[in-house]
Amino acid sequence: MTSPDAWPPADSGAASPAPSDYAEQIQPAGTAAVPPLAPALAVRGLAKRFGEKIAVNGVNLDVPAGSFYGLVGPNGAGKTTSLSMATGLLRPDYGQVWVHGVDVWAQPLEAKRLMGVLPDGVRLFDRLTGEQLVTYAGLLRGMDRETVAGRVADLLRAMDLTNDAGTLVVDYSAGMTKKIALASALIHAPKLLVLDEPFEAVDPVSAANIRDILHDYVDSGGTVIVSSHVMDLVQRMCDHVAVIANGNVLAAGTVDEVRAGASLEDRFVQLVGGRNQAEGLEWLRTS
Ligand SMILES: Nc1ncnc2c1ncn2[C@@H]1O[C@H](COP(=O)(O)OP(=O)(O)OP(=O)(O)O)[C@@H](O)[C@H]1O
Numbered sequence: 001m002t003s004p005d006a007w008p009p010a011d012s013g014a015a016s017p018a019p020s021d022y023a024e025q026i027q028p029a030g031t032a033a034v035p036p037l038a039p040a041l042a043v044r045g046l047a048k049r050f051g052e053k054i055a056v057n058g059v060n061l062d063v064p065a066g067s068f069y070g071l072v073g074p075n076g077a078g079k080t081t082s083l084s085m086a087t088g089l090l091r092p093d094y095g096q097v098w099v100h101g102v103d104v105w106a107q108p109l110e111a112k113r114l115m116g117v118l119p120d121g122v123r124l125f126d127r128l129t130g131e132q133l134v135t136y137a138g139l140l141r142g143m144d145r146e147t148v149a150g151r152v153a154d155l156l157r158a159m160d161l162t163n164d165a166g167t168l169v170v171d172y173s174a175g176m177t178k179k180i181a182l183a184s185a186l187i188h189a190p191k192l193l194v195l196d197e198p199f200e201a202v203d204p205v206s207a208a209n210i211r212d213i214l215h216d217y218v219d220s221g222g223t224v225i226v227s228s229h230v231m232d233l234v235q236r237m238c239d240h241v242a243v244i245a246n247g248n249v250l251a252a253g254t255v256d257e258v259r260a261g262a263s264l265e266d267r268f269v270q271l272v273g274g275r276n277q278a279e280g281l282e283w284l285r286t287s
Contacts, residue, residue, distance in 0.1 A: 043086055047247075056085065068237060068239050073243060079244055126169040143188060179206060192224075231265035235263065243272065
């Protein structure tokens with residue numbers, strides 16, 4: 001655990017780069033692919049403390065636009081806290097966050113328009129049916145009813161929830177709830193998707209369908225950030241990854257850079273440590 005005496009984190013007061021500091025890439029007229037002006041997500045000196053517990057200790061991160069970015073770390077590493085602060089759900093003690101150059105905490109409406117978020121453990125309006133919940137998410141985003149209705153039908157189909165469209169979300173299984181929350185995050189076609197544990201409790205067929213949807217989304221220019229504990233999944237699915245532990249980023253870059261020739265799982269264990277022998281549990285042995 002990070003010592004609370006080391007608070008605030010050393011780089012929390014460092015001047016954060018304003019969006020205008022990102023090198024503007026002026027494109028010659030007629031250039032087909034226009035590279036982004038700023039990372040999809042830029043985080044500088046992000047920090048959060050709960051009483052004595054330092055949950056996030058000066059995190060810096062650049063998520064390139066168009067990347068499929070994995071965020072991995074052990075339990076309690078600070079992933080959910082970091083993502084909550086990055087998406088405007090939890091106010092940071094220190095630090096700044098930009099989404100495509102828009103300051104999340106100074107311009108929350110503009111920033112949230114660009115984002116779709118699947119938070120971990122946040123309660124949904126579960127007395128609505130699945131169809132009503134996704135419709136509500138679209139209307140809340142200011143979309144017209146006709147567009148919303150079309151997209152809701154498409155999303156329910158993609159999530160294999162058409163037959164359960166009229167069921168109350170409170171009666172959904174954990175995996176179905178995850179999928180309907182993901183549909184709600186996608187309805188306004190955001191530029192950046194931030195998904196906290198999107199595959200938890202989701203069956204393998206639905207997970208494969210969701211992966212296809214996310215890959216198509218990235219191929220068409222969107223950016224996805226996923227937190228996950230499943231290293232194999234991150235290694236196969238993501239092109240970039242950050243390893244976070246004790247509220248700090250231990251390594252970040254392309255998946256190949258971070259795993260450095262090893263499997264991501266081995267590299268993760270190497271970076272994070274903490275493998276325990278099963279000592280003291282001799283009483284658990286049955287023979
Ligand atoms: N609201 C809170 N009040 C007090 N402590 C908190 C709160 N939220 C998080 N923490 C603590 O901050 C630390 C980081 O928690 P966080 O949920 O961000 O970790 P995580 O990496 O998402 O973990 P997991 O992989 O288990 O979901 C943990 O020690 C946790 O107990």
